[in-house]
Amino acid sequence: THEKNYLCIKLLCGAEKVVVSKLKRVSNGAGIGRGGKASVLKSLTMRLLYVVALAVSCSLCPVWTQSSSSCSGAFDFIFVVDSSLSLADHYKDSVVPFVEDVANHFVNPDFRLSIITFDEYVHLHLPLTPTQDREAIKEGIESMRNVAHGIGTDLPAAIDEALTQISNKSDSVKVVLVVTDGLWTGNIFRGVVELKKLGVLRFIVAIGNVDEEEFLQFVDSLDQTFIGNDFLYLQQIIDMVIERTCVEVTSIQPSQYCQDRNATDLQLKGRGFTINLNRNRAQCRFQTDNGPIVTRPVGEITKYNMTCEDPGINKTGTYVIQITLDGVTYVTSSVRLVVADCKVVRAVYYEV
Template sequence: MPRGHDDKRGEEASCHGAFDIYFVLDRSGSVYDNWGEIYEFVEQLTNRFVSPKMRVSYIVFSSRAEMILPLTGDRYEIEEGLKKLRKIRPAGETYMHEGMKVASEQMKAQVTRSSSIIIALTDGKLEVYPYELTVEEANAAREFGARVYCVGVKDFDERQLVDIADSKDQVFPVLAGFHALKTIVNSIWKKSCTEIFSIEPTNVCVNESFNIVLRGYDFTRGRSQEGVICVLTVNQKTYS
């Protein structure tokens, strides 16, 4: 996939962590003139996650939700999903809970639970009832081990997004408007990337008990450590 262009230092940093990313994107009528900037933001961020085990889903919401790309790690399918995403024509209301629900349903359908990230983007204040439903859906996603990040552009209500996201630290305000979305790609990448650099011990004996030590980056994200999922695969057998 083509590389993003927001980092002017030359070679861009990338994340090799293996997890599922759900983009939940506002396609209501208020973003009609700015969908190009939303698309570029998603494309650039997608290109930062380079692990072959990473999977992506694109979901858009307005008066209802639509799954543009079901969860997949196939790079060709991701490219095709980006092409479909680019052609979206925004219209309708801002029902973020519908998009969150589609993400949670995909998590629920997975045979093996995996580390998941939801990146939800909106440009407006949610009405009271949709806001309450969105908080409920975000909490449901966290029950499946997801971390929830929110991007608010221009006329959003930050208090609402703090309640939806894992914490205020996981809310990314873009007050300067849609053209400034590219300026937060690095920030989201840094806060959402979890990688394992090494596992010790590297050799063990049969019938010997031992402790496993993981070394890596950013294991402390999320509201609580109870939401951490550890899955090991040994000789094609999975342990969790």
């Protein structure tokens, strides 16, 4: 669902206390005639049910904490941040910590981060860099923090810079997240077409009174936009973005088998298997360091489960597992498939 109201629902979280207080006063007859008491009670009861529903929603709404999502899948994550003067009041106190939180939370060799800002000029503060390179990440964030604020909003040029940063490697999920508070100048159509060709997932975080329809030039649907009145919930937004972009394989069954076994389909578990899914192009791929690549079609797919057709591998070894959901991006997992010579090992490796 569209997240437009997500950022402001917290404002209603204490309202049920007011209604409960009024209900108690009416029940005690405070200031109300006998004839109108039932009517007022009914009205206030309906209001109480409404605000209690809102309060329940609020109890599920995250508070301001460090980002809690994690993903073991490979990511190329590019921030494209509006650094124009209209954003200056929020920039250092909210936007920079938002980017910094992502860099500090996702510290692994497969998560690469790039930072681009734009006003009338485009500034590359950090090329795609593994978040494990803490010194480079720190320098990039400091460069972003100290950028001068201009008066323009050349998003088309910023998208062009993002395109130059996107890796030619096909084994990572690619995400471009634009943070802005208003309209941009120029036409972004060509850049967006190129992003789509590369299978890049696109999101916008927009603050203030913005034109939602304009964002459809960049994203495919408003489900990919996050709109609010201020920057209070930026750190929660990244949790939602990761949830919508994370593709990872966490286990495979069977994970080990004998080379002379009967044909067996493989069952993968993980998450994100329906993200950007093109069923006609989805595949599983198996490879060793020096051996041939074996590619098989995908059977049943749900968000958390995937069936790979039997790879028919008879050569012993340990195989890396990759999946593609769109035929463009192959996601490498840390899960391995072991094919053993059971006559030598004297063991049967089928998992139950």
